[in-house]
Amino acid sequence: MSRRLILTGNDAAAEAMRQIDPDVVAAFPITPQTELMHKFAEHVADGEVKAELVLVESEHSAMSATVGAAAAGARSMTATSANGLALMWEIVYIAASYRLPIVMPVVNRALSGPINIHCDHSDTMGCRDTGWIQLYSENAQEVYDNILQAIRIAESPEVLLPVMVTFDGFIISHTAEVLEALEDDIVTKWVGEYDPKYTLLDTDNPMTFGPLDLQDYYFEHKRQQMEAMREAPAAVKKIGKLYGEISGRQYELIERYQLDDAEFVVVALGSTCGTAKVVIDELRAQGKKVGLLKIRCFRPFPETEIAEAIKNAKAIAVLDRSVSFGAPGGPVHKEIKAALFGTGSTAGLVNYVYGLGGRDISMDHIKQTFADLETIADSGTPTDSLRFLGLRE
Amino acid sequence: MAELMEIRWHARGGQGAKTASLLLAEAAAMDGKYSQGFPDYGPERMGAPMRGFTRISEEPIRVHCAIYTPAIVVVLDDTLLTAVDVAAGTPDDGIIVINTLKSAADVRGEMDLKGRRIYTVDATGIAIDEIGRPIPNAPMLGALLKVSGLLSLDTVIAQIKKKFSHGFRPEVVEGNVRAIHRAHEEVRGE
Structure with missing residues (x-):
């Protein structure tokens, strides 16, 4: 069974996040993403999700909080646009390097200057070499579907990389259109209980994230990151097919x-x-x-x-x-x-x-x-x- | 209904055209149709000319650009008639519904427009009477439904009640519903 809804792209993203109910969400407003987190914050305030919503003081902090939470073993999300993504860039790169399966909707918007709030892809294209998987969405339906798939892609043991789900600012984020959403129990089952293999809080298997890594092993870690990226296409395809089985909408690369x-x-x-x-x-x-x-x-x-x-x-x-x-x-x-x-x-x-x-x-x-x-x-x-x-x- | 019905809204910031363009799309979706509703975001100043767009179709809508050739244009403020080319791209049998005290014939003369079906209604007056504020979006929806037959009045009123019941007092919602009914009755053509 599916539910026929009419939602803006932002609300479709917030609906997917409501159903995922991540452990931790960090939020900082920036047009045109702001309404996405407004809607998610409503779900938090209404007690519809158990997520810990962290209201941070900048996007740099949003990504830092998300990285910290993810390293501690929490399923973690944030969202941003344009200059916000630019401000978090340093930590965006670190999130991928730590192999943290963070999912982040990015509402595409032009970078300043001159200042402009409308859509282009300069924000996410500027991040194309940060080690994140990037899924671009055509409409509100794909925003919703891609976010649900991104959780599974990011958390695939052979991948363990963060995923950006992008959609066009205003053109999609602020346009109300019809989409089919899954029932809550189907999504709960689809994303499953998060069982991270490597976490800071696993005291039986102590480990470290982001230590000093100089001429001795940094190179090897980057090579391993490349290997994770090479594993990603098969995971994206496999999960796109599995998603087709529960939704009737199959996705490929x-x-x-x-x-x-x-x-x-x-x-x-x-x-x-x-x-x-x-x-x-x-x-x-x-x-x-x-x-x-x-x-x-x-x-x-x-x-x-x-x-x-x-x-x-x-x-x-x-x-x-x-x-x-x-x-x-x-x-x-x-x-x-x-x-x-x-x-x-x-x-x-x-x-x-x-x-x-x-x-x-x-x-x-x-x-x-x-x-x-x-x-x-x-x-x-x-x-x-x-x-x-x-x-x- | 044509394969894809496109409606363009012309208003000034603060008159509720964004809400109306989305509300019509939401009502169409509730009616089992496919739809899009979106405003043309500019500097978002109160009183500045702005546009809203609604698409309605029996089929899924894939196009994601602005509306250039609307079958229907709704004008929420008659001072825009000389400031903006509200008829741009409309076909000869296109519909233009205007919030004004003037008659359709007078407006036609002012706009120097040939063809098109022009309708007028005093939506601001109705809004002041029924809602107590000069926000003409709800009555203009009533007028639009009368002259276009796009959706049933009941469908749109149900959506208004659903959408407005969260943020407005019951008497405001009821005022909006009365305003829709009145504009539906009072809109006039040539």
């Missing part, structure tokens, strides 16, 4: 939308994928062979699956909602280009930076992108392979 015979492919993350699917249906009805590669799991990056999915395309447009200043393209574009290296792909590849600071991406923008791809397929990769969508100059 990537979603292939009309991709089997697609000649012209758009690659995107987050809410833009929904808009792209509608455009693809329209263009398919006109007989055009167009498709979407949606990247759900950006870290670890499912290179082989992605290359396999798009290697036969004639032209590919990678949509980046963030900038990698000084690099030849956006973060997603660089990964796609690297993934295609050695596959024999002759696809024309073009990168579109779009939607910075919440600039809307319309169906017309995506139609224009597919029209551009037809031109590119005829003439080869253009010299202006870094372009803009929706730029007003």
Whole structure:
């Protein structure tokens, strides 16, 4: 049985957290995440959860409290956005290095400056090398589903890494839409009793977290962290399949939308994928062979699956909602280009930076992108392979 | 109903357009439909022009951009008629419902608009009478339902009672319900 609800993305995240009922949650407000923790704090105040809610004085402290709680063996969560994530960055890196299975919803928002509260991916893309698993969500349903799966992924014994579940600020966080939520008892059973293998409070097996680790073993610890990341894709897929069994909604690392015979492919993350699917249906009805590669799991990056999915395309447009200043393209574009290296792909590849600071991406923008791809397929990769969508100059 | 019904709300900050755009979406969802409700967040100043959006469909809604070609536009403040192009993107048979003391014909003349179906109602006056505050969102929902037939009045009133019962006194909730009924009766076309 499932419950049909209409919730904003923030409320969907808070609903998942209510059902998970973590041991410890640290909270500090930042737009557009604030309402997520407002809602969760209501659940705490109403006695609907047993979680210890720690109201901290900054995001740096939020992540520090979460790390401390997780190291002590508590199932721990926090949530943030943009500059909040930037402020906690030091501890974000430490959380992964300690192999703490923290789950953190991140409501994507542009980084200052100038100050902007709206969506782009510069916050989480800036964290792509911190050692966290990153799951991007298309809509409120996926926010809810990804958070429930993230707990199991993070706590998988072969993984033990923190997970960021991201969703687009305002576009998803503040839009009310319909989703199916699971019954409480199903979720309780799904996440299970947390039984951490390594904790500070296990006095029979004393251990230390974060000691001085110099030239002697630091390198080995980093290598082991890389190995955990290599184990993650199999865990993400396994848990995505198991989740399908209880919800009817199965998840993979990537979603292939009309991709089997697609000649012209758009690659995107987050809410833009929904808009792209509608455009693809329209263009398919006109007989055009167009498709979407949606990247759900950006870290670890499912290179082989992605290359396999798009290697036969004639032209590919990678949509980046963030900038990698000084690099030849956006973060997603660089990964796609690297993934295609050695596959024999002759696809024309073009990168579109779009939607910075919440600039809307319309169906017309995506139609224009597919029209551009037809031109590119005829003439080869253009010299202006870094372009803009929706730029007003 | 068309495959996807798109409604755009024009208001000034503080008039309740965010609440109305979400409330209509919530009522549609309660009615078994798929829906989205979202405001266009700007600087969030009281009195500044703002927009809200509602989508309603029998099918799951995947699109996540702003609404550019709404079949219906709801205007909560008639001073916006000369400040904002409220009719932008509406089809020739589109509906525009306006909170104003003026008649639909007068508004048409002022806007210099051809086509479209224009309706007017004194939602602010109704709100002052029934709720005691000039917040025109609830009566505008009543007017919108009358001219569009999007959802039943009962569905929306049930949702208002559910949503407002947490934060408002019973008499405020009842005032809102009376305001919806009155605007539903009093809205006029050309």
